[in-house]
Amino acid sequence: MGLTSLDKIIALQRNPANTRNLCILAHVDHGKTTLADCLVASNGIISSRLAGKLRYLDSREDEQIRGITMKSSAISLHYSNGDQEYLLNLIDSPGHVDFSSEVSTAVRLCDGAIVVVDAVEGVCPQTQAVLRQAWLENIKPVLVINKIDRLIMELKLTSQEAYTHLQKILEQVNAVTGSLFTSKVLEERAEKEKEEEEKEKEKDGDQVYDWSTGLEEADDSQLYFSPDQGNVVFASAIDGWGFSIQQFAQIYSQRMGVRAEVLLKTLWGDFYLNAKAKKIMKGAQAKGKKQLFVQLVLDNIWSLYDAVVTRRDKEKVEKVVTSLGVKVMARDSRHSDPKVLLSAICSQWLPVSQAVLSMVCEKLPSPLDMAAEKVEKLMSVGARRFDLLPEQTQELKKALQKRSLTRLYLNEPVCLPEGCSASDCVPEVPYLSCCSMESLYLLMGRELEELEQVPAGNVLGIRGLEECVLKSATLSTSPACPPFTPLNFEATPIVRVAIEPKHPSEMPKLVRGMRLLNQADPCAEVLIQETGEHVLVTAGEVHLQRCLDDLRDRFAKIEISASKPIIPFRETVVRPPKVDMVNEDLGKQQKVAIIHQVKEEVTQGRSSDTLHVDPSGLVTVTIPNRMATVSVRAIPLPEEVTHLLERSTELIRSLEQVNMSLREGKTVDVSLRTMEAIAGLKAQLENLLQGRKWRNAVERIWAFGPRRYGPNFLLNSVEGYQRLSVWHCLGRGDKAGEAGAAVIRDFDNSIVSGFQLATLSGPMCEEPLMGVCFSVERWDVQSSAVPQHQDSLEENSISHEALANSRVEGSTKTSSEVEGTVAGQSQARRRPEAASADCYRPVSGQLIAAMKEACRRAFQAQPQRLMAAMYTCEIMATAEVLGRVYGVLGKREGRVLHEEMKEGTDMFIIKAVLPVAESFGFADEIRKRTSGLASPQLVFSHWEVISSDPHWVPTTEEEYLHFGEKADSANQALKYMNAVRRRKGLYVEEKIVEHAEKQRTLSKNK
């Protein structure tokens, strides 16, 4: 086929009804780029002989070397379907989990997607992930079952077995779609019910209860993949063939004289041909007959492979060639590799590009058909409700639907047009700026074509946005257009490295380069730590490598060196263990030992008159000038609560925002759904925090931390302090009634800040805390104790009487009142210039420090543990290499969750968890040890408590016996902790030389 000219593409761009924006999605290595090659070859951009080998859209060097796609790339193709000409803006996406953010971007740009599934491997974790992403973005998928040749050549299935196998794969894919659909319908149903309930309440009329789930009426006929619907293609991209059953229906309707529609309905399914009666009958399986699909479709392909590849039967091949009416060049038929001949025949007989592209044109929507639901979803950011958006913005919805969006593709670090200014924007948008575009581009795989203009409804590249765009942006001519909802990312950035230039003088270049990388990569994060280090956070090892290469070759263009990956940990406390390290029952011993330890520290460290630890773990800290005391106890949170809090981070953040706005007296337009979700979270917490210890706890939550939304909380157990709860936004209606009882005491903020600081970095190795509740049991701000240290008095010059007024128990004094008294009294004192503000500040500052100290000590008074970040991995391996996979997993502290055999193959699927700290080089090691037969994909899953105690020393007699006095057997937690401490430059308690004398004599004797 001849090369499509640029003019033709430009002309086609003007007809959005015949434009299709689509992406190819799949699990890693299922053949996306190979399929894209075939489609690209149909436009004459690459030769069809090279299609599948070139992987044209993998244009980066590292992509070619590794053989995986790392960046999405886009290309515009032309296709004539019948008498219509179509423009296809195709995006090939990566399948490796590390790059799933690229998939999110691609999905956002498109209206439809080709989901590719490997016929042998079937539905894999990423297949599920991409189906979910497509669903969440409301884009329509079609299915390509690829690599059918592997069923013939590798698994050596018969055509009948292959049919059953394909049926199973379709079932698996449809099961995923089905569950997405069901959950959506049920959700909608619940929402509707709620609305109706409210209406009912108003009306109070006759009640008719409707108990149907809503699933019965919901229309799902267009939802599932089925060959007779025309949304499934069977293909082998590498051999260049593919077909939908429409094609075969047409071929056979002429040959057999059956109507094409009848064949279309019966070619897939349990139908067989009754040759005698010349009828198509149902019930092939029961009667032991061959299904139509097997007889008319698969058998032909099987016999072709048999003749060409297996038996190399020249005569038969010639017969087939003439009967199919294809032309084969002499050099192809004489080629030593039979696959060349095979693909020459197949790609003419059943060209995959034709099958796939006509399905795309017929089944995927044009940009004009964008669903109203999708536009609303895009425009209502976060907790906002669409119907609360300004009118001007709502009007844009119609415009968007009618004219459709022009999508940008920010692949390269390449606005608002002129004539508008940020000041006349309607909604409150935090980051709004004006910019002008320099040039527009058509994306053609490896090349860019500069264009004068691009009509709406197309995918294009823009240059000149690097100053205004960070990762993603919404460009609009109208300032009323709200920023679109952020992308759904599946991957969490977790691997961090510190980066520095080889030559220190090149620092500015590195900083600029990192800024560009941050702009261009949707998932990578770049930050400067408090230590001054430049840190890059990526989703995984492969992503890290790509970011470093990008930085070196494209963005900074300097030599850089990267540190070893910095592995994050969390610190937590647990309930005292019941047995010791040799599984002996402990009784109260351990508890006593811990308290003993804390006491020791106290006497060694700070003077104990400002710090008191009681045997139950309650820590009381008095601030240096004796004005205030806090008593704090650390309590481990139940595991489910920690998980819940971690999952609900976004929600807690919204809760915090709502509370903040309420405190500032602003009104908030939060969607009903968010409020419901907050109430749901509260109810779940109440449900999980049962028992005497947690009585009324949820109501008493004071703050979450660190950063106000972390997985720890501060509990108000101060007697007589009825603080406003964090949930008060839920009961906004009866605020007036509450206000009398609930107040916020002075210096409340200091307590919260102290708690935030303590949870941000714990005492073990200054890593954030997780799953800890700090309960404040006493809190006095008073004047009773006369300061003994003169210096502290001088430093602070505080009027005790003044503070006495702020002694609390329900005090509602405003700070100005307090300050007034202070000012009046301090004039008579030694330092009259000490202004009112002066005496306020030291207390709040000291209180923050005291609170932080109290939390840290309280934390230390409990059994402490480290928490490690865990990856989950699914490894597919054949039986021969299974043992080696287990070996590598075991060596790296991995834990196998389950193992099952994939039906119809000799593959095992192993699901395991593995600490992130042990994961570096894991994929490589597995690949090497199994000679490339198994390759795992690691996805961050959760945090897990490491069971060993890093501070453990033998205490009981049995432990001494078992571990010896030194107890220096490997303590994983201690190793991790010391590694972090060493990296951070903290004190590491480690004996480098033990029994020094003995060692010296030994070396002398040598």
Ligand SMILES: Nc1nc2c(ncn2[C@@H]2O[C@H](COP(=O)(O)OP(=O)(O)OP(=O)(O)O)[C@@H](O)[C@H]2O)c(=O)[nH]1
């Ligand atoms: N047997 C067979 N192999 C195929 C077929 N299609 C692709 N492959 C092979 O599968 C491997 C992966 O193909 P790619 O096209 O790079 O897969 P991908 O989905 O783009 O992979 P990522 O982009 O890394 O996710 C290559 O070695 C291809 O040669 C096919 O139809 N049959």
Ligand SMILES: [Mg+2]
């Ligand atoms: Mg690829």
